[in-house]
Amino acid sequence: MAKKANKLPLIVDAAIIRFKEKGFEHTSVSDIVKQAGVAQGTFYLYFKSKNELVPAIAERILTTLFESIQENVDDHASTIEILTIVVDETFAITDQYDELIKLCYSGLAYYHTYERWEEMYAPYYSWIEAQLKKGIDEGGIQSKIELSSLTKMIINLIESTAESYFFGNQQTTSVREVKQQLLLFISSSLTDNQS
Amino acid sequence: MAKKANKLPLIVDAAIIRFKEKGFEHTSVSDIVKQAGVAQGTFYLYFKSKNELVPAIAERILTTLFESIQENVDDHASTIEILTIVVDETFAITDQYDELIKLCYSGLAYYHTYERWEEMYAPYYSWIEAQLKKGIDEGGIQSKIELSSLTKMIINLIESTAESYFFGNQQTTSVREVKQQLLLFISSSLTDNQS
Amino acid sequence: MAKKANKLPLIVDAAIIRFKEKGFEHTSVSDIVKQAGVAQGTFYLYFKSKNELVPAIAERILTTLFESIQENVDDHASTIEILTIVVDETFAITDQYDELIKLCYSGLAYYHTYERWEEMYAPYYSWIEAQLKKGIDEGGIQSKIELSSLTKMIINLIESTAESYFFGNQQTTSVREVKQQLLLFISSSLTDNQS
Amino acid sequence: MAKKANKLPLIVDAAIIRFKEKGFEHTSVSDIVKQAGVAQGTFYLYFKSKNELVPAIAERILTTLFESIQENVDDHASTIEILTIVVDETFAITDQYDELIKLCYSGLAYYHTYERWEEMYAPYYSWIEAQLKKGIDEGGIQSKIELSSLTKMIINLIESTAESYFFGNQQTTSVREVKQQLLLFISSSLTDNQS
């Protein structure tokens, strides 16, 4: 059984499945390898410890999000149109990964690898920031807030709204409405024309 | 021995201290009782399980937050002044409880007690909503967004901004500035006068 | 099940039995607790780790040896008579504890607790040294060698002869003879009358 | 590739290095092959198991000792001069191999291959015995002790003194002095002229 078969994606996939079900701490390496169909020891050929899975999964989630946003964005899209796509994809990915997203936040935080998280997020932030700048330059939007803070707050707001939506299971409001209100809130902040 | 020495607050205090240090999963009941200075078995006289600590702690945090906001709010304060206080107190409590806030979110979610969380949060939400309504009625602010959604988004934004500020340890921006930009973002959304 | 029953001696006894059979590294904590009839976790109430058993066992062996020597030594015994008893008891204890003695040597050495070993041995060394001094003062024996070195070498020689006797299982020579030759070797060194 | 690159000595060398560092049980085959620069499986082409390394290493140590003694011994040397060399070389090799010597003792003992040990030691014992016999025949030394026992005891004493010297790290006495006292002890036993 030499050379071939890369078991790594099997393990990551299995971990994602189990973590979604039971969370990080309540999933054992034994659960993961059973799900992956590999031996207990095989896990440790690819990851030095269970904790090392966290950044691997985080990277996969963020990459997926960023890619699906970029796939859907048209070159001539307005800032609001772009943000609509960001909202849609963030909601979609939050719905899909749910428990894992919380894991990535707290997990990465706990194991003192915040730098790693920032590093992963950096290109995403830059891209959003660039879109906002373009919108401002072209006059589509306006804001008194410093650009990088604005970027951070908008991403934060979108993510936390998505999380709090899928977090509980309130059926009082439809996703449609929530997203609409969210975009309304953001855009009213970006079309600021106070005195 | 004087009085009747109720051990419950001792245990909750001890748990808060230890959870801050090591997180929920990595803190053992043994750690907690050592910190509290009570016996191992005593813990189980007050809590059926370690998990039961989570709502107890969550309640304490939220109560603290809500009380300190109300203490600082003047009857004649404008909506923006009120939100300034909400921001200040939220930042303060997030700084203080940090790790525990993440615990409460994920812990409550994990153990299927979201209802409990909502129940605790309800009076806080209602109060903020009432303040916003008052602002709108009196003409100080305006928004096209449905009131309860607006409330949720504003609280979300404040909390997530505070969390993301204390989460990493970026010293690029001062708390002062972050809070200012946050309030600017919110208020520009609340002084909407698009056509 | 509070307060009473001290399981510590049960565990030490069990460990001695199992270590004799299979050696330290090949005995699992699980083996020990099964032998002791206690739960796995109970072991860790008394010892922080498996390694911590080593000094505990070492101390028991050395104490046993020293006590049985002192019980057998008469106040008016000559140095050679005393050494005869030391030889007898050392052979007896080496026969009995065999594998464990090697463990104590290498175990203590390995886990960097040589100081602890020396500390345990100190009273034994002192006592032998005192007996030799008495013998020299009273004229029964004589030696050009510095007293503490002499003590060390004699103890070393006795121990290593005993070990190498029980180590293999050569039946070529009887214990009786080996001990006789050993005492002859030592005493010829202590009745030195070269030029 | 040049020659036929026999990997066996590479593996033995690597094992010696690692065993010195971490001891036998705490060194993995993986450690050894990494140090040797060969593949995991290659190890098992040369040794049926990790345990098989022990006699191979023991043989190397004893061979080294014996060779360096013989290199230094002059044909016309007196018994005491020869023993001086034996002492010097034993101390040197004990210093160098330290941890490994303990391994060989206990390892060989544990795996029931005492015969193998005796077999290796035989020529060394014979040679020492022959030197002692020559000394007695020529009148340089004398002893009432049976020759093979005498040989064993002298070798034992030298080895155990060396081991106990390098075992701890007492700097109270210099090697020089220890060796001197040791030779004094031995020679006073070999120049026995009690009535």
Add this chain to the structure above:
DNA sequence: GATGAATGAGAGTTCATTCAT
């Protein structure tokens, strides 16, 4: 009510060994 020794299942991790290439 309060205690804390005892429990034992189960966790993460290691590692000697195998075998398809």
Add this chain to the structure above:
DNA sequence: CATGAATGAACTCTCATTCAT
């Protein structure tokens, strides 16, 4: 001969929980 990915049993150690006192 040589490789090294894969194996899985076995290890040490943790910890929420119980219950006799």
